[in-house]
Amino acid sequence: MRIAVTGAAGMLGTDLMARLSGAHEVIGLDLPQRIESHVVAQVIAPVDSNKISFRACDILDEINTREFVAKIAPDWVIHCAAFTNVDGCEKEPEKAFRLNAEGTRNVAKGAWGAKAKMLYVSTDYVYDGKKSEPYVETDGTGPLNVYGQSKLKGEMEVLNILPDALIVRTSWLFGKNGPNFIEAILAQVGKKDELSVVSDQVGSPTYTVDLSDALARLIEVDASGVFHAANEGYCSWFQYAREILRLYGADGINVKPMTTEELGRPALRPAYSVLSKEKYKRTTRHNMRHWEEALKDYLIHREVSIK
Numbered sequence: 001m002r003i004a005v006t007g008a009a010g011m012l013g014t015d016l017m018a019r020l021s022g023a024h025e026v027i028g029l030d031l032p033q034r035i036e037s038h039v040v041a042q043v044i045a046p047v048d049s050n051k052i053s054f055r056a057c058d059i060l061d062e063i064n065t066r067e068f069v070a071k072i073a074p075d076w077v078i079h080c081a082a083f084t085n086v087d088g089c090e091k092e093p094e095k096a097f098r099l100n101a102e103g104t105r106n107v108a109k110g111a112w113g114a115k116a117k118m119l120y121v122s123t124d125y126v127y128d129g130k131k132s133e134p135y136v137e138t139d140g141t142g143p144l145n146v147y148g149q150s151k152l153k154g155e156m157e158v159l160n161i162l163p164d165a166l167i168v169r170t171s172w173l174f175g176k177n178g179p180n181f182i183e184a185i186l187a188q189v190g191k192k193d194e195l196s197v198v199s200d201q202v203g204s205p206t207y208t209v210d211l212s213d214a215l216a217r218l219i220e221v222d223a224s225g226v227f228h229a230a231n232e233g234y235c236s237w238f239q240y241a242r243e244i245l246r247l248y249g250a251d252g253i254n255v256k257p258m259t260t261e262e263l264g265r266p267a268l269r270p271a272y273s274v275l276s277k278e279k280y281k282r283t284t285r286h287n288m289r290h291w292e293e294a295l296k297d298y299l300i301h302r303e304v305s306i307k
C-alpha cells in the first residue's frame, strides 16, 4: 500500500515510518524545518529510498494539504501531527485547537479528496479519569484539559468527513525521537539524590515502536472505528520513575511520591486512564507486550545508540 504519514519526523512518526517501510511505500509529511533537521541527522537509518520519502507540508494550510495528499494518492493517511505539549496547550488554547482540530480537519479533507482511508492517533486524555477499571472504546469522554478537548474535537472533525475512519487512542508515549518521561528522569541522574514524582495518576506507558507495530496491524486488517492501543500493564508516574532508575542501575536516587495538587501543573490530568485493549486483541489477534518489557528494550537500544 502507499501510506502518507503526518508528523513523520516526530516521536511516533519516526518509528512508524520505519515500521511501515518494511512492507509499504511511505511518504512522510512534516514542517519543513523538522524534515530538514531529521534528514540531516539521519534519524532514520538508510532504508530503501524508493519506499520512504519526506515532503514538507504544513497541515494548517488547507489548500496545500489537500493538494499534497491528492498528489500522493495514498491508500491510507495516518495523522500523527499534533500540538502534544499538554501544559503548552493549556497556555495556548487557540493554537491547540487550530492544530489539533482544524489541522486535523484539513488532513481529513485531504484524505477524503484522495479517496484514502484515514487513521487518526488520539489520546487517553479524552477521558475524565474517574473510572477504576480500564476504559473501553464505548465509554463516554470528558477531557479535563485543553489538549484532550482539542484532540477529541479532532476525532469529531475526522468522523464528520470520514465516518469509517480509524481512530486509535493511546497513552503515555516514549520513544527515542522525542522528549519523554524516561529522558526527563535520567537527566537527573548524577545531579540529584532525591526526586518527587506524582503517584496519583495511573496509566500505561507505551513504546512508540510497539504502537507503530499496532497501527500497522490495524490498517493491514482494514480496521475502522475507535480502538485503544497501549502496552500491557499500568503504573503511576512514581512507579514508572522507580522502575526506570532501577533498570538503569541508579536506584541510589530516592524517589518520593507526591500528589498532582502538590506538583501544580497548569493542565489537569486524569487520575486513571488505563485503556482496555480487548477490541485491539480480538481484531488483530495480537497482544502488545508489557510496558516493563518495552522499557527494558528502550533502555538497551538507548545504551547502544549512546556508544
Ligand SMILES: NC(=O)c1ccc[n+]([C@@H]2O[C@H](COP(=O)([O-])OP(=O)(O)OC[C@H]3O[C@@H](n4cnc5c(N)ncnc54)[C@H](OP(=O)(O)O)[C@@H]3O)[C@@H](O)[C@H]2O)c1
Pocket (backbone or CB within 6 Å): 006, 007, 008, 009, 010, 011, 012, 013, 029, 030, 031, 034, 057, 058, 059, 060, 079, 080, 081, 082, 083, 084, 099, 103, 121, 122, 123, 124, 151, 170, 171, 172, 173, 174, 177, 178
Ligand atoms: N506523546 C504522548 O505521550 C502521546 C500520548 C497519547 C497520544 N499521543 C498522540 O500521538 C501522536 C504523536 O505524538 P508524538 O508525541 O509523537 O508527537 P510529536 O513528537 O510532537 O510529533 C508531532 C509532529 O508534528 C509536527 N507538526 C507540528 N505542527 C505541524 C504542522 N502545522 N504541520 C505539519 N506537522 C506539524 C511536529 O513538529 P514540531 O515538533 O516542530 O512542532 C512534530 O514533528 C499525536 O497525535 C499525539 O496527540 C501522544
